Amino acid sequence: MQRIGLTGGIGSGKSTVASMLVQRGAALIDTDAIARSLTLPGGQAMGPIAAQFGQDLVQADGALDRDRMRQIVFQDASAKRRLEAILHPLIGMACDHQAAQAQDRDIVVFDVPLLVESGRWRARVDRVLVVDATEATQMSRVMARNGWSAEAVQAVIAQQASREARRAAADAVIFNEGLDLAQLQAEVDGLLQQWMAADRR
Missing domain, CATH: 3.40.50.300 (P-loop containing nucleotide triphosphate hydrolases)
Known part of the structure; x- marks a missing residue:
């Protein structure tokens, strides 16, 4: 492979x-798509994000308010690092899982x-x-x-x-x-x- x-x-x-x-x-493993899935309602990252950044970044449906988060991380490098510390390990695990499923490619x-x-x-x-x-x-x-x-x-x-x-x-x-x-x-x-x-x- x-x-x-x-x-x-x-x-x-x-x-x-x-x-x-x-x-x-x-086989395509799209890390942006993985990140989006993690921040949908019920996504694995939503609990840690709410704990780290507050419930006001969670929309009524339980998804991340991506526009507000984008504004925050553009303006605050430390916020960007905190978000990445939540997302990157989860994205890495999802990538490993999808790669294992594509062993025949x-x-x-x-x-x-x-x-x-x-x-x-x-x-x-x-x-x-x-x-x-x-x-x-x-x-x-x-x-x-x-x-x-x-x-x-x-x-x-x-x-x-x-x-x-x-x-x-x-x-x-x-x-x-x-x-x-x-x-x-x-x-x-x-x-x-x-x-x-x-x-x-």
């Missing part, structure tokens, strides 16, 4: 690349937006694939997709690792700038063929 860590800044096209890898037979892709920032993922994967785009492109994509303001997108980008840091941590980079979907798929396929050939040597 080849374990690929997939990462990229917001609006880079990482999720599109993840879908293309799945189409080629990879040749490739398992771990989609980890904060792979570089966490510092722990490099040792858990065989290769790191970074999807990269210019900041201007990231901003235009997210503003069009999510309806966010430029300031909101810039705030997220500022919280993430720099493009340079991600590229430095990468075994391969797909520069997703000016590519249509067919061209992006060709980049993904070429990289997979190269890695599979290298593993057969």
Whole structure:
């Protein structure tokens, strides 16, 4: 089994690349989806989050108020660390469980937006694939997709690792700038063929 860590800044096209890898037979473990499930009503993280941050961050249905929490962690680095101390061990256990269920797959892709920032993922994967785009492109994509303001997108980008840091941590980079979907798929396929050939040597 080849374990690929997939990462990229917001609006880079990482999720599109993840879908293309799945189409080629990879199992996908999405850490963002795991984090969301942990903070839904009855999610494993909700009790510890309420104890740490207060019931006012729990919505009426029992889910995390994600918008309020996002504002808090953007403004307070210590709050971000406390939230991560709750979520990261639970996400890690869920990833291990899902990877164990995918033992029959040749490739398992771990989609980890904060792979570089966490510092722990490099040792858990065989290769790191970074999807990269210019900041201007990231901003235009997210503003069009999510309806966010430029300031909101810039705030997220500022919280993430720099493009340079991600590229430095990468075994391969797909520069997703000016590519249509067919061209992006060709980049993904070429990289997979190269890695599979290298593993057969």
